[in-house]
Structure formats: C-alpha cells, structure tokens
Amino acid sequence: MARKIIIDTDPGQDDAVAILLALGSPELDLLGLTVVAGNVPLARTAGNARKVLELAGRRDIPVFAGCDRPIRRRLVTAEHVHGASGLDGIELPEPTMPLQSAHAVDFIIDTLRSHDPGTVSLVPIGPLTNIATAFQRAPDIIARVQEISLMGGAYFEVGNITPAAEFNIHVDPEAAAQVFASGAEITVLPLDVTHKALTSRAWVERMRRLGRIGEAVASWTDFFERYDREKYGSLGAPLHDPCAVAWLIRPDLFAGRFINVEIETEGTYTTGMTVADWWGVSGRAPNATFIRDVDAGGLFDLLSERIARL
Numbered sequence: 346m347a348r349k350i351i352i353d354t355d356p357g358q359d360d361a362v363a364i365l366l367a368l369g370s371p372e373l374d375l376l377g378l379t380v381v382a383g384n385v386p387l388a389r390t391a392g393n394a395r396k397v398l399e400l401a402g403r404r405d406i407p408v409f410a411g412c413d414r415p416i417r418r419r420l421v422t423a424e425h426v427h428g429a430s431g432l433d434g435i436e437l438p439e440p441t442m443p444l445q446s447a448h449a450v451d452f453i454i455d456t457l458r459s460h461d462p463g464t465v466s467l468v469p470i471g472p473l474t475n476i477a478t479a480f481q482r483a484p485d486i487i488a489r490v491q492e493i494s495l496m497g498g499a500y501f502e503v504g505n506i507t508p509a510a511e512f513n514i515h516v517d518p519e520a521a522a523q524v525f526a527s528g529a530e531i532t533v534l535p536l537d538v539t540h541k542a543l544t545s546r547a548w549v550e551r552m553r554r555l556g557r558i559g560e561a562v563a564s565w566t567d568f569f570e571r572y573d574r575e576k577y578g579s580l581g582a583p584l585h586d587p588c589a590v591a592w593l594i595r596p597d598l599f600a601g602r603f604i605n606v607e608i609e610t611e612g613t614y615t616t617g618m619t620v621a622d623w624w625g626v627s628g629r630a631p632n633a634t635f636i637r638d639v640d641a642g643g644l645f646d647l648l649s650e651r652i653a654r655l
Contacts, residue, residue: 347374348491348593349464351453353411354586355383355471356393357427358434358565362648363470363496363586364397365558368406369651372594376456376465377407379449383471383516384423385431387413390471393432395440400561401655404442411449411475415517423512426572435564453479457486466491466593469524470586472513473497477520480527493531496589497521498606498619500635502536510617511536514608518617522608531633533606534588535619538599542588542641543581544570551649558655584648591644592636598643601636605629 350373354360367373378398380390391410398406414420427433445452453475457465467490469476480487497513498521499505506512514521525531544566553563570582592599605627609618621635 347372348466349374349376349460350466350468350593351376351379351456352590353379353381353449353467353469353471353475354394355381355385355390356397356432357384357471357586358432358569359584359586360384360470361393361397361432361565362562362584363590364394365401365562365655366587366590366648366651368401368403369654370594373590375406377409377452379409379411379452379475381411381449381471381475382413382420383513384427386420386422387411389431391444392440393430395442395444396432396437399440399442400437400558407445408442409445409447409449409452412478415472415474416477416519418517421506421516423506428568432565434568435561437561449475450479450482454483454486457489458483460489462489463491465489467493468589468593469493469495469497470589472516473520473524474517477517477523480523487527487529490529493524493529494534494589494592495531496534496539496586498533498621499536500619500621500623500637502540504618505536507617509612509615511619514619515617518608518610522610525606525608525632532592533633533635534592535635536585538636538639539583539585539588542639542644543583545581548645548649552652555653558652562652587648588639588644591647595643595647598640598647599636600638601634603631603634605631606633606635
C-alpha cells in the first residue's frame with residue numbers, strides 16, 4: 346500500500362521537482378499540498394503549487410494556503426535565489442484549478458485525525474510554520490504522524506542564508522524549535538546531504554529530452570544553478586527538496602544517525618542555527634534522524650525514472 350503523505354511547501358524550483366518526484370512514485374499517495382510563505386510570499390507559493398500540479402496533469406490534488414508569515418518574525422524571502430515569481434525559468438500559464446477554501450493548518454489537522462494513527466507522513470520542504478501551528482492548535486495529532494521527513498538545517502555545511510543558518514529553519518526558527526521538541530518521528534535532510542547531490546549538465550540535458558515536464562525541470566535547473574555557481578563555484582546546483590521525498594521512497598540511498606537536534610532562537614549571530622549533536626556531547630536525548638550522506642548517482646537515477654513516468 347502506498348504511503349500517504351502531505352507535502353508542505355513554498356515552491357521554489359527544487360520544491361517543484363520534489364512534488365513531481367512524489368507524483369511519479371507509486372509508493373506515495375499525495376493527499377494534498379499545503380503551502381506556506383517562504384521562498385516567496387504566500388500568494389505566489391499558492392500559485393506556483395497549482396502551476397506544478399497542472400503541468401503534471403494532476404488537478405485532482407488539492408492545494409491549501411497556510412500561514413503567510415512566521416510565528417513571531419517578519420517574513421524573509423529568497424527571490425535572489427528563485428527569481429521574482431519563485432519559479433523562474435520556463436514560463437508556465439497561470440493556474441486555473443482552484444485554491445481550496447480551507448486553511449492549510451486545518452487540512453493537516455483534519456487529515457491526521459481522519460486517518461488511522463501512524464498512516465500519514467508530513468513532508469515539509471519550506472519553513473515549518475504550518476506544521477508548528479497545527480501542532481499548537483491540535484497537540485493530539487502529533488502522535489498520529491507516521492513520520493516527518495523535512496528538508497532543512499545543516500551541520501558541517503552550516504548556513505546558506507546566514508553564516509550559521511539554513512534558509513527554511515532561519516525563516517521561522519520558533520516553528521522549527523517547536524517541531525523538533527514535539528516528540529514526532531523526524532528525519533532531517535540537511536545541506537550536508539543536498540550539497541553532495543549536485544546537478545550535472547548531462548542530467549539536465551537528459552531531463553530536457555523527456556518532453557514538456559522534463560523541459561520544465563531542465564529550465565528550472567538552468568535558472569537555479571546560476572546562484573550556486575556564483576556563490577560556491579560549483580558546476581551544478583543542489584536540488585535540496587527532492588531529498589526529503591526520496592528518503593521516503595529509497596531510504597537505502599541515504600545514511601545518517603539518530604541524534605539530538607535543537608534550534609537556536611536567540612543567538613545574536615546564530616539565530617536559526619541547527620544545533621546537531623552529531624558526536625553526542627550534550628547529553629540531550631536524541632530526537633531526530635539526521636542524514637549526512639547520499640548516493641548521488643542513485644538519487645538522480647531515481648529522479649530521472651520517476652519524472653519520465655509523468
């Protein structure tokens with residue numbers, strides 16, 4: 346039986362590829378997309394999520410708009426990375442499928458309550474505001490979550506939006522702190538993993554030959570790569586968010602440890618830092634599986650295979 350999932354997202358080119366990976370994978374049953382403000386403001390993330398679904402011919406997947414700002418802070422966005430639309434690259438038509446009237450947080454709560462405990466996983470690939478807000482409003486749902494597979498944080502790679510913080514955690518560190526303290530089963534796919542899985546020209550051109558959807562992936566990657574090439578001098582770009590989906594499909598591609606992870610919310614220079622106790626020196630109880638390694642070739646083969654199915 347396919348694993349039921351909700352993807353919580355702020356598309357984002359790499360978010361879009363993650364959504365396509367889920368749609369092309371029979372192991373997963375995507376119940377809905379919940380969107381949050383992050384890479385761009387909420388109105389744009391809500392539109393981008395529907396554009397991706399329409400591109401894939403999946404108007405049947407409902408999209409729910411969620412929180413338009415972090416719990417306590419002003420919103421920080423990333424147009425400098427993703428472009429003004431958040432999904433710059435190929436020009437996609439404005440979506441015609443409706444945005445659902447229910448709030449994303451209510452959808453998360455209602456879905457977890459209406460399914461048997463341990464049968465729905467959450468896949469947050471943006472700031473954790475929607476997830477934390479749902480846990481605040483309905484603490485009973487925490488024990489019902491099968492797993493949270495999230496893209497966020499870093500250890501050795503440290504930060505990509507500040508010297509200390511990864512973007513998704515930095516945008517709403519209070520939300521992240523609440524989720525990590527919740528007691529839910531959490532797997533973290535941090536920059537340490539995603540920066541080991543860089544796109545290549547060969548893979549991008551392979552995508553371009555796969556028709557309309559592959560052309561979109563190639564175009565998004567062409568746009569997305571320019572930032573990492575300029576910043577890191579790398580030959581390709583990390584497709585961060587697909588890792589959180591790939592973990593649910595092929596966990597054998599990844600390796601990590603069950604450790605304690607805390608989120609810094611008050612540091613002068615380190616707010617949003619993922620304090621990952623990799624060496625077990627703090628004495629704090631482990632609360633998350635923190636992934637450090639990936640079979641990059643296997644990951645990109647998986648992406649190619651599943652996107653080709655759409």
